[in-house]
Amino acid sequence: MKTPHKRRTIAILLALTLPVVAGTAAAWGDIGHRIVAELAWRQLDPSARAEVERLLKADGDDSLPDVASWPDRLRDNPETRDLGKATGPLHYADFHDPKCHYNPPVDCADGKCVVGGLEKYVAILGDRHKSDAERAEALKFVVHFVGDVHQPLHAGNRDDKGGNEYQVQFDGKGTNLHSVWDSKLLYTRDLKWDAYADRLAAQGPVTLPRAIPPLDNAYAQWAEESCQVVATPGFYPDSHKIDDAYVAKNLPVAELRLREAGKRLADLLNKTLD
Ligand SMILES: [Zn+2]
Structure with a gap:
């Protein structure tokens, strides 16, 4: 009697877990x-x-957090697979300069990087002549890309697919540095996302880095900051081990990037939608 129920529970658990795993x-x-x-x-x-x-309502969505990972799920659905492929390069930027200076012709040819993605979709979001459907889609990309550009390994300057090719040991298991920064560092808090947001919000308003002129390219600055984090000595652990000292040093960095992203996304939406 118990087996079918248990099996169904496992199936439901798997169904709930898989999209998250794919997204990471x-x-x-x-x-x-x-x-x-x-x-x-x-x-x-x-x-x-x-x-x-x-x-969001016009698009049939419930909340901003609910749509924040939508661009990562596009390839899972046959109807949106082409859009997912076309927008794939807009999730990151590959810097080529060891000092992390953003060089658009090389780092973002044809606008195909996260800086170009933000430029494109912020313009659509702010254009009242566009349809609600187009603007809702743009909103989902903007929310997502502001997050991505603050994940340091989405704008690094090593030729290793954003740390995906840098293998590390974490908690006795093999993984890669990109995955550590995507989520495994954050999981060490053992908090759900809403409780985690409460925790970060309780730290009060974040002080943003001073804007570097020209001010019309804030997105490039955000990407350069990520690159600078990646270029910090020790960011790539020579031992290929993520130990307690690494977590203690880098979890606050990851959390600061989340707070900066949240504040900047709010400022951007306030400016674009007012
Ligand atoms: Zn992404």
Whole structure:
């Protein structure tokens, strides 16, 4: 009697777990994207909040955190697979300069990097002549890409697919550095995304790094900051081991990036939707 029930429970658990596992390969895991969206939502002014709610509702979505990982799921669905492929390069930027200076012709040819993705979709989101459907889609990309550009390994300058090819040991298991930064560092807190957002929000307003001129390219600055984090000595552990000292040093860095992303996403939406 117990077996079918148990089997069904396992099937449901698997169904719930799999999309999250699939998502972790491409970006901050679902948890990181949800935290960024939630932190931003709490800092939206009333008119931007109303417009976000209106666009999400028109698209049949419930909340900003719910849509924050949507661009990572596009390839899982036959109907959206082509859009997923076309927008794949917009989730990251590959820097070529050891000093992390952003060089658009090389690092973002034809606008195909996360900086170009933000430029493209922020413009659509802010264009009142576009349809609600187009603007809702743009909103989902913007929420996601602001998160991605703050994940340091989405804008690094090593030729290793953003740390995906750098194998490490963590908690007695083999993984890679990208996966550690996507979600495994955050999982060490053992918090669900909403409780995690509460924890970060309780730290108060984040002080953002000073904007580097020209001010019209904030997205490039965010990417350069990520690159600088990746270029920090010790970011790539020579031992290929993620030990307690690595977590103690880098978890606060990951959390600061989430808080910066949340604040910047809120500022961006407030400006674009007012
Ligand atoms: Zn992504």
